[in-house]
Amino acid sequence: MAKKFSKSKGFDGIKKFSLTNPQRLVLGSFLILFGLLVFISIISYFFTGNSDQSTLGSFTNRAIPADNWLSKFGAWVSHLLVYKGFGIASVLFAGLLVISGVTVLMNTSKQRLFRHWFWGILIIIWLSITTGYAFNAFPALGGVIGYQMNLFLQDYIGKIGTALLLLFASICYIAIRFKVSP
Numbered sequence: 001m002a003k004k005f006s007k008s009k010g011f012d013g014i015k016k017f018s019l020t021n022p023q024r025l026v027l028g029s030f031l032i033l034f035g036l037l038v039f040i041s042i043i044s045y046f047f048t049g050n051s052d053q054s055t056l057g058s059f060t061n062r063a064i065p066a067d068n069w070l071s072k073f074g075a076w077v078s079h080l081l082v083y084k085g086f087g088i089a090s091v092l093f094a095g096l097l098v099i100s101g102v103t104v105l106m107n108t109s110k111q112r113l114f115r116h117w118f119w120g121i122l123i124i125i126w127l128s129i130t131t132g133y134a135f136n137a138f139p140a141l142g143g144v145i146g147y148q149m150n151l152f153l154q155d156y157i158g159k160i161g162t163a164l165l166l167l168f169a170s171i172c173y174i175a176i177r178f179k180v181s182p
Helices: 021-048 053-058 071-106 110-134 139-177
Strands: 005-009 015-019
Touching: 015 021, 021 071, 053 071, 071 110, 071 139, 110 139
Parallel strands: none
Antiparallel strands: 005 015
């Protein structure tokens, strides 16, 4: 019987799990393919999202078809990520999933993967608020999170304060991430 996980001691005596080659192949392939499915469903949402609203309440009813390119699964995932989530910035989640799959397949540094996720999530939040601010008439671009966070910030620091905060956040990102100095 093959061992599922090999245990080794990491830093400070914490047990560290490593995947075997077949497990890495399966998990990495799954993450890459799931990332591609999420990407396709989000892109399809911008073409078929309005017509799929009626199918979301009847997910198990096979008689009601969905127009999303990935059918009901795609309609549900894209509605969750785009409409109820971060808007068009949710496409970056698909990219992060693909990067995670490649990292697992290649067995590269997990610390680098953590950095990708950290900066990716910050970009998703910033982009969601920015699109909610800039395209207030199209709430699907910022999603519910971007739209509501934009309104929250405008209630407390105003429209100009929100714009300046978003500008400051982008300057901080560029300065820290790319080590740009004056």
